[in-house]
Amino acid sequence: MPTITVSPLERYLHGHRHTDWLVALSDLRAVMHEVDQRATRIWCYQWPVDVARALAAAPDRDAAVRAMWLQGRFDLAEQVDTSHAFLYGHRFWSLVKQTVTEVAVSGDEVPATGLHELVRRMADNAAARARMDVSLLVGITAVALMTLQHVGLEAFRKTRGQTTAPRGLLASAPDQIVGARERDDAQGLFGFLRGIKTRFTVRFDEGRDEACFPIFSGQHITTAALADRRDYTASDARCHEGPIPVQCRAASCGTCWVGVLGGNGKVSAASAAELSRLREFGYIDTGDERPVIRLACQVQAYGNVTLVIPPWNGIVGPYLSRELASPLAPR
Template sequence: MSSANKSSFMGFLDRHGQDDWWSAVNNLAPLIHEVDQDATKIWFYFWPLWVRNMLQDAEANPQLLEELEFKGVARLEQHIDSSHAFVYGHRYWPQVKMAISERASSQAAFESLDLVDEVRAISSQVAGEVKADVSLVIGITIIGFMTLHQVGRAAFDTAEGNLHISDWARRRSPQKVHADRAKNDEGGFLGYLKGLKRDYTIRFDEGFKRATFKLIKGVQLTQASMLDQADHPYANNRCEPGDGPIPTECRSAACGTCWVGILGGNDHLSEVNPLERRRIARFGYIETDEPRPLIRLACKAQATGNVTVVIPTWNAVAGKYLEGKRIAIGGHSSSESEENVAKPRRH
């Protein structure tokens, strides 16, 4: 790396491996508004550095995608403006993107800067411009930094910076969104009569009011999704006829197609059983001892209340690939290298 590149903003970002990014996310988490604390972490699980590197490897070895049973679209260049639509701070994306682009074009020296400090500085600047609490901007700002790091300045600067949520979503306050994620459908007298047959609402896209389907108490998320016959124009690009809004293939935790992030209602889901825990690690999504992690397989997660999920744009069976690359499950490095210099941590 040339001395000029080392002193550039891109050189500054390139010095940070996956562990460094996770460390920054965890350090910033207490400062992020509660509506976006989990959403920010889910984004980093959906868009880890290893996916970018894997796609680069696949350019020289096209068979790699078949070996990993890869499906969907995981090139962040194709989702610069939309990958974070489920983050409340997405509504400030045009201003955040512009501020990051201006910072990246700066001629200042960046050798001694700190990633967390840089994120906080841009967040404060944008919060002042849009007259929002800075806690609502921090999450989308570090996502913007990582997006720039992965796609490069040319792609980042030429992206239009559009919003990918409806006017209905834009009008909702962070307090309203957070409260709605935690509550259950009341059901009233009819709900009382239904008893064990009580149904709940599963929201699969907070950007659109009608992006929901119903679930009978105790049913897996994928089963309820497949029973939904509504024509959702915002359904996931991997959905096949009969899937419903959540992409589904095997329904037995064998393929990894139905992985989702849990934005709300986590305590309304069954705990991870041993099979699901092994498989989400085998797929390369997350390795954790938490009973109810942020990443779940929808075919194994039973709901007993309202749940809000977010659906990624890709799936794979990548655990062995990550092991071969000495990258820990979830994207954290397990060896020191040019791009991964910190020791692995679990989140």
């Protein structure tokens, strides 16, 4: 039977939890290009390492999946090369993946200087190789390390590291993308004469021009999505009423969670009830009235908005609370 060894890098990563990564991303903000600041946080919330740890530690994985009500594609090992397609840094994945893999297989000890220092050092290394701006690599490097922590070195190395060529908005320069996310649609002559803007666009994949639907000012996002009659079920079995999975439309099931990548100032503030439900579902714990993670059925748009739709949903909060409270929980 082959001996399974865990690299020092993996051992170091396994000592950290979701909240540690949130702190690290906050510390890295000053050295990360704006184009990937929200995107990297959305990825971190979308793939919390605590869920991966809980599944790995469960004596019965299927029972844990049921206990957390996990639905959709929640296994990151199947999405190592694709889960971060909404990051600008996705186009540099091959370079970053190779850099992280080399450190992992080297067996070198990791100086205990903090996650943010580790990310920064690896991003510097990759940037020096490619002679490029390190600020564009910091976010995707953090994602690569979190992915390694999730799936382990064997699964991390197994994929080819290829990425799809950026299309649509993602083919633009990073500053252009930041500007485009904040821009509203032109309202035409009648809109101009009325002096009010009434019709906007919700974009849910910047890499595909067709991945958007119209929304009236003040309309709930999932209500507008309902009018998008294209077939999304083939690509995501949870989607029966437009591109955003929904069930209850009443903040009760957690199916419709999304990341708000652009236009956050143009969406309605979260109610106390929505914030409370987001916390209970285990998606985000915050008092921010416009958090980066929302329940789309509770959000009204007053301008163009760019979303990220997670490929899975669940009610993980109660299970994780029990796991983290356990005296046996690894630290």
